[in-house]
Amino acid sequence: MTTELNTSLNAIVDATAHAVAExxxxxQVVFRASGTPEGTVxxxxxxxxxxVRVDEPPALGGEGTAPNPVEVYxxxxxxxxxxxxxxxxxxxxxxxxxxxIDAEGDLDVRGFFGLDDNVxxxxxxxxxxxxxxxxxxxxxxxxxQRAVDAHCPVLDLSTGHTPVHTTLVTQ
Numbered sequence: 227m228t229t230e231l232n233t234s235l236n237a238i239v240d241a242t243a244h245a246v247a248e249x250x251x252x253x254q255v256v257f258r259a260s261g262t263p264e265g266t267v268x269x270x271x272x273x274x275x276x277x278v279r280v281d282e283p284p285a286l287g288g289e290g291t292a293p294n295p296v297e298v299y300x301x302x303x304x305x306x307x308x309x310x311x312x313x314x315x316x317x318x319x320x321x322x323x324x325x326x327i328d329a330e331g332d333l334d335v336r337g338f339f340g341l342d343d344n345v346x347x348x349x350x351x352x353x354x355x356x357x358x359x360x361x362x363x364x365x366x367x368x369x370x371q372r373a374v375d376a377h378c379p380v381l382d383l384s385t386g387h388t389p390v391h392t393t394l395v396t397q
Contacts, residue, residue, distance in 0.1 A: 305380075306380035307381070328355050334346070358370075
């Protein structure tokens with residue numbers, strides 16, 4: 227994968243900046259998802275015209291037919307990192323010849339199962355490993371990493387505070 231410095235990604239940023247400058251309301255985007263149960267603990271999640279299936283492994287009550295929710299989170303984090311690296315490489319004029327990202331998270335199931343209310347239900351830690359190569363100096367790639375860490379939406383969901391309001395509708 228070679229990131230070209232003057233491709234359409236820079237044009238997208240420029241067009242978006244222009245549109246938002248004319249009408250700040252255009253900066254706001256709403257993404258939607260909806261889900262229904264499948265199997266014992268699985269679900270089918272509708273994302274626009276796409277459906278993502280999610281399940282748990284047998285040890286957590288599922289049938290192991292699809293990735294589990296925290297694996298989907300890791301996939302979302304990696305996908306967001308990949309696109310953010312590509313956008314910001316172009317924006318900073320940094321050539322990337324190869325990019326590979328993996329992530330892993332530590333989860334203590336005592337939190338999920340309510341066995342210990344002092345244990346978080348989510349990941350206790352997540353490690354993201356980025357392998358990047360190209361003709362740039364290590365300092366330039368470090369500059370790129372700082373830009374990605376500052377602008378990756380899914381990373382921000384994990385490290386920032388995002389209010390979540392849940393409404394229960396009974397029928």
